[in-house]
Amino acid sequence: MPRVRVDAAKCVGHGRCYVLAPDVFGEDERGHCVVTSEEIPAALAGDARRGAANCPERAIEVEG
Amino acid sequence: MSRLDPERVNLFDAEFARCPQHLYTEMHSRCPVARMVLSDQPVIARYEDVVWALRHPEIFSSEMEIQMGLGTERPMIPQQIDPPAQTRYRKLLDPHFSRRKMEALAPPIRAHANQLIDAFIDAGRCEFDEAFAIPLPCTAFLHLLGLPASDLGLFLELKDGIIRPHKAQPDLPFDQAPAARAHSGKRIYDYFRETLDEREKSPRDDLLTALLTAEIEGERLSRNEILDICFLLLLAGLDTVTATLGCNMAYLAANPEQRRRILANPALIPGAVEELLRWETPVTAVPRLVKRDVTLSGIEIREGELVTLLIGAANVDAERFDDPARVDFDRARNIHTAFGAGPHRCLGSHLARMELRVAMEEWHRRIPDYAIVPGEAPRYSPGIREVMYLPLVWER
Numbered sequence: 001m002p003r004v005r006v007d008a009a010k011c012v013g014h015g016r017c018y019v020l021a022p023d024v025f026g027e028d029e030r031g032h033c034v035v036t037s038e039e040i041p042a043a044l045a046g047d048a049r050r051g052a053a054n055c056p057e058r059a060i061e062v063e064g
Numbered sequence: 065m066s067r068l069d070p071e072r073v074n075l076f077d078a079e080f081a082r083c084p085q086h087l088y089t090e091m092h093s094r095c096p097v098a099r100m101v102l103s104d105q106p107v108i109a110r111y112e113d114v115v116w117a118l119r120h121p122e123i124f125s126s127e128m129e130i131q132m133g134l135g136t137e138r139p140m141i142p143q144q145i146d147p148p149a150q151t152r153y154r155k156l157l158d159p160h161f162s163r164r165k166m167e168a169l170a171p172p173i174r175a176h177a178n179q180l181i182d183a184f185i186d187a188g189r190c191e192f193d194e195a196f197a198i199p200l201p202c203t204a205f206l207h208l209l210g211l212p213a214s215d216l217g218l219f220l221e222l223k224d225g226i227i228r229p230h231k232a233q234p235d236l237p238f239d240q241a242p243a244a245r246a247h248s249g250k251r252i253y254d255y256f257r258e259t260l261d262e263r264e265k266s267p268r269d270d271l272l273t274a275l276l277t278a279e280i281e282g283e284r285l286s287r288n289e290i291l292d293i294c295f296l297l298l299l300a301g302l303d304t305v306t307a308t309l310g311c312n313m314a315y316l317a318a319n320p321e322q323r324r325r326i327l328a329n330p331a332l333i334p335g336a337v338e339e340l341l342r343w344e345t346p347v348t349a350v351p352r353l354v355k356r357d358v359t360l361s362g363i364e365i366r367e368g369e370l371v372t373l374l375i376g377a378a379n380v381d382a383e384r385f386d387d388p389a390r391v392d393f394d395r396a397r398n399i400h401t402a403f404g405a406g407p408h409r410c411l412g413s414h415l416a417r418m419e420l421r422v423a424m425e426e427w428h429r430r431i432p433d434y435a436i437v438p439g440e441a442p443r444y445s446p447g448i449r450e451v452m453y454l455p456l457v458w459e460r
Contacts, residue, residue, distance in 0.1 A: 012407060057119075
């Protein structure tokens with residue numbers, strides 16, 4: 001299974017990930033990124049990579 | 065090739081304001097750290113350098129209320145305060161400016177966009193800045209704060225009194241501008257002081273009331289802290305979206321093939337908003353005060369220097385963007401910094417994006433084909449690239 005990791009220390013709430021890939025990324029009260037589960041279905045790997053690629057803080061990593 | 069000198073940057077040159085992208089590209093290849101004409105202060109052009117500076121407020125500080133001279137009596141919150149104090153304010157303010165909260169404002173903004181269009185659509189022409197780009201963000205601001213729509217004119221006057229005091233007083237001597245700004249600043253504080261008094265007596269479901277009752281680690285904000293937040297919201301939230309609306313429409317009017325892509329597929333609008341934020345970057349630069357000697361792209365920058373981070377240049381850096389001169393509404397990877405980066409990321413970015421998207425959707429739904437009036441040219445203001453004159457025509 002592909003894995004998604006978000007570095008909360010880097011996230012400042014641009015919100016690009018959860019706008020572009022809402023099935024993978026969510027937002028907390030401040031609008032910072034939250035991922036409910038690190039492991040994601042393979043079908044969502046493309047979405048996850050799109051979110052990661054568009055993070056201006058490079059706070060997201062996708063493996064697998 | 066631009067006639068502008070990439071080594072001696074003049075942000076106030078009219079050609080730079082109109083079309084800065086050529087100059088940015090020359091800077092990347094010739095002088096990633098240039099100098100400002102007259103002041104000789106450093107200007108940073110590479111994406112990596114700009115974002116590194118934005119992410120290191122302990123070196124590149126925003127605490128420069130005095131240097132900015134914007135008619136304030138104290139630093140604006142949270143913009144002119146660095147972490148860790150700034151982080152406490154952002155924790156309190158971010159939830160009020162989240163994407164979710166801003167989306168809830170979309171229906172009234174959509175309705176207002178349509179009212180504005182109603183007023184000029186039958187004429188077959190308008191001057192876009194005055195008729196649409198200026199009033200729309202101001203109305204959004206009034207909605208957000210829970211202020212009466214009838215205060216629109218007053219707010220435009222107050223923010224112009226700070227940002228461009230020469231608009232109201234064209235013959236104002238240069239050395240009297242600070243006093244004029246301080247006078248406008250005092251009026252801004254007075255206005256919000258009175259309104260906060262009213263909200264204390266009769267609370268409402270609005271941001272001002274929320275600020276009066278909000279707590280950081282068990283403590284309420286002081287009256288001055290709330291005023292310093294309000295001052296920033298007024299100054300930061302109006303001109304920036306006005307400028308972006310103008311830049312977008314000027315681009316789409318001059319590039320009908322790109323406009324037709326939006327008309328054929330309105331779902332492209334959010335991507336177009338992002339890509340035009342990157343390409344046009346209406347807020348071309350942000351200043352920072354250097355707290356200790358540092359080296360960027362091999363160039364030494366000294367403690368005490370006031371640097372210009374040229375985010376417009378960062379956004380067309382070929383090291384970070386594929387084919388940066390191509391405007392692609394489907395760009396797969398768009399990490400533009402039009403809203404900055406790091407801890408000072410624009411508090412209003414989600415509000416701005418919502419306003420821009422709604423405005424683009426409604427305009428193109430109702431006025432799909434338009435052009436710049438033949439024989440005329442848009443006029444851009446320097447610094448923040450507001451298209452101060454954008455005459456548009458369309459078939460009635």
